[in-house]
Amino acid sequence: MSTGATIALIVVAVVVVAALAALTLRPRMRRRRLERQFGPEYHRAVAEHGTPEKAQEDLEERLRLRRDLDVRPLSSEARERYRADWAGLQEEFVDAPGQALVDADELIGRVMRDRGYPADERDEALAALSVDHARTLQSYRSAHAVARKAQEGSATTEEMREAVVRARELFAELVEAGSGTPRPTTSH
Structure with missing residues (x-):
């Protein structure tokens, strides 16, 4: 075998190995990127989809949905009005x-809109929120479930208190996002 043929064979082998490495790394990189962005929502989606x-x-698909939305920060007047409503x-x-x-759940809907x-x-709203607010979305889901129980008259006062605290996490993120103001911490 000539030196040129040997070099060509080595180059082809290196290209094949690099292509195989890229094909095996791409799914891992995609998974890591989505896990990092969606946090607990990633694991929830895996459990939901199997x-x-x-x-x-x-x-x-949620990322594509979110890209198509015109999400904007609230005006300072709207932030103040919503904070007063929460108080x-x-x-x-x-x-x-x-x-x-129930009113807290409705207020969060108004802020979202x-x-x-x-x-x-609801499903579309949660999908869009999961892109920007994945870390607090589970708290909101829990609060929303208790709000439904409250409407049926089957939630305890302690469940409702905890639900309001959990709902406040998403509320604060939604109200403060883009304002340049650090998000207030929630006390339990």
């Missing part, structure tokens, strides 16, 4: 915890 591949397709909910909780929780998220179709 396989990482189906979950990743769903999460990629009113906290006061309302003392006398009517169930209603306060004002920010440019789809708020009318």
Whole structure:
């Protein structure tokens, strides 16, 4: 075998090995990127869809959905109005915890709509929120479930109190996003 043929064979072998390495690394890199961006929502999607591949397709679709939205920060006036509304909910909780929780859920929907998220179709809203607010979305899901129980009259006051605290996490992120103000911490 000539020196040229040997070099050509080595180059082809290196290209094949590099291509195989790229093909095996790409899915791992995709998974890591989605895990990092979606955090606990990634694992929830895997459990929901049954396989990482189906979950990743769903999460990629959520990213496409979010790219098509015109999500914007709130004006300073809107932020102040929503903060005042939340303070009113906290006061309302003392006398009517169930209603306060339902009102909190509705207030979050109004903030979502004002920010440019789809708020009318729940699944679409959660999918869009998961892109920007994956870390607090599970807290909101839990709070929403308790709000439904409260409407049915089957939630305890402690469940409702915890739900309001959990809902506040997403509320604070939605209200403060893009304002340049650090998000207030929630106390339990």
